Amino acid sequence: MAKKKELDDSEIDALFDFDEMEEDEMITFRCIDCGREDEVPDFVVDDFSFDLGEGEEVETVCPFCNGTMRKARDVQRD
Numbered sequence: 001m002a003k004k005k006e007l008d009d010s011e012i013d014a015l016f017d018f019d020e021m022e023e024d025e026m027i028t029f030r031c032i033d034c035g036r037e038d039e040v041p042d043f044v045v046d047d048f049s050f051d052l053g054e055g056e057e058v059e060t061v062c063p064f065c066n067g068t069m070r071k072a073r074d075v076q077r078d
């Protein structure tokens with residue numbers, strides 16, 4: 001019997017979820033270690049900001065290298 005790859009329901013649900021997420025504002029984070037970018041929903045960033053002191057930046061963990069990611073919004077695109 002030949003094996004066949006199929007999308008299961010959870011994968012299809014994930015696609016729809018991603019669509020809905022686009023209604024939220026996404027903030028781009030860039031890893032200071034590997035330079036890759038990841039987008040984080042605005043409300044998650046707000047949640048992270050809650051614990052920060054004055055002048056501190058929101059930092060997330062890079063999903064690619066476990067390094068430190070910071071907001072990339074100040075970086076100009078070419």
Ligand SMILES: [Zn+2]
Nearest residue numbers: 031034062065
């Ligand atoms: Zn990284």
